[in-house]
Structures are given as structure tokens and as C-alpha cells.
Amino acid sequence: MSVATKSMSATGRRKNATARVRMSEGSGTITINGRPFDDYFATLPLQNAVLAPFQQANLLNRFDLDITAKGGGLHGQAGAIRLAVARALTLFDGELRKELKPEGFLRRDPRMKERKKPGQPGARKRFQFSKR
Template structure:
């Protein structure tokens, strides 16, 4: 995770999604896969979730954010993007560590889908049991 010329880079992961995030000093514009963030994530709850690290550090209007997100669904992509934005903000200013850490934005959510086991229809489900 390095920076070059005022451009800071970080990555975030959540479930099957990977987000590569670049932030630069700017006016608060956010693009995801070359689309406006509100056009890419249709649900307002996901957009709000992504912007939480910016509101926590009072930098919503200070940085332009561009991201490339691959894999997973929209919820996982939003979670990966939130972690990537948090890490990029930390790269830009290490003073943001305390509020980001306090609100849990620097912690990677390690929950992933449990694998299917053989001899069963799913990870936990079992076939119907018959006593007789």
C-alpha cells in the first residue's frame, strides 16, 4: 500500500469481493468501476455504509475516490469498498487511526460461506432421518 504524488492506494476484501481503492485530494466525488457510486450501488443503505469512514473522519468533501471492485454480490462489494476506503484514509493521514479503529472500520470481516460437506445436501443441512 503505497502512495505517489498525493494518490493513495489500498485494498479491501469481504466475502468473495475485492476492492482496489485510490483516493486523491478533491471535492468528494466517488466512482466505482467507472460509474457514479449511487448508480452502481442502487440501495441507499449500501452507499451510506461505504461513506461511513468518510463521515467518521470528517473527510467526505476532502477526497475523490475511485475504485475497481470485482467478485461477489453488491453487499460484499460494499463491505470490501468500505474497508478499502478506510485503509486508504489511513494511508493518507495516520492521524485517522483512532476514530477508524474505534468505530471498527479497520477490522476485516472474516465471515465467509461455509463449505458443503459430502453426504449432506448443504453445509449444515441433513437428509431426512427415518427411524423405521
């Protein structure tokens, strides 16, 4: 990578997934954990979720992405990558924030799995009550 290319990195989280995105100007190649984008996210809805910030900002196929995704499932990782990409785009150009924020791309979804409570079989489940 030459000094002239501008590189941005950002982190995104969703459920138990964390994604780290390194974005640099290029031809639009996306690798996730060393695998091609189409191979990692096989379904179209997951691919669209990741590419949505680029489509909103009209910057499709302008950046190369190197992504590291950990934890959670594919849907959580797709949401985490979407947030990280949106954050990296705002670092690239602050004016893009006005386009991305109303669509909810810069909002971290706070929904997480509820923790299991001690002395109980699950988060909400209770042992069966027996009067006798």
C-alpha cells in the first residue's frame, strides 16, 4: 500500500458479533476473514445488508475492504460489518454522515441475548413450582 492511498479502519458490533474493517480506495474487492465476499455471505439479503451504506452514498465498487469478523452468527456479523463500513465511510468523508444517519446505518443495535440467571435453568425460564 502506498502512502498516497488513504486508509480508514472502523469497528462495528451487533449481538455477539464484532467486525473490524480496513477500507482503502481501490476496485471494490471485499475479503472477509480471508475469504471472498460472495463465498462468505452466500445469500443476497446478507450481501445487501453489508453493501447498503455504499449504495446509500453512491460509492459502490470504489473501496477495497479487508474485514475481520468474529463471534455471533452470519446475521450478527453482517450487521456488525454494516455498522463498521458506515463508520469508515464517515471517516473518509464527514459529509456522508448526513446521508447515512437518517437511514440508521450509524446506530448500534442494542439488542443482545439476555444472560442466564444463577439458580435458574435459563434467562427467563424458572423451575416448575410444586406445592407438594
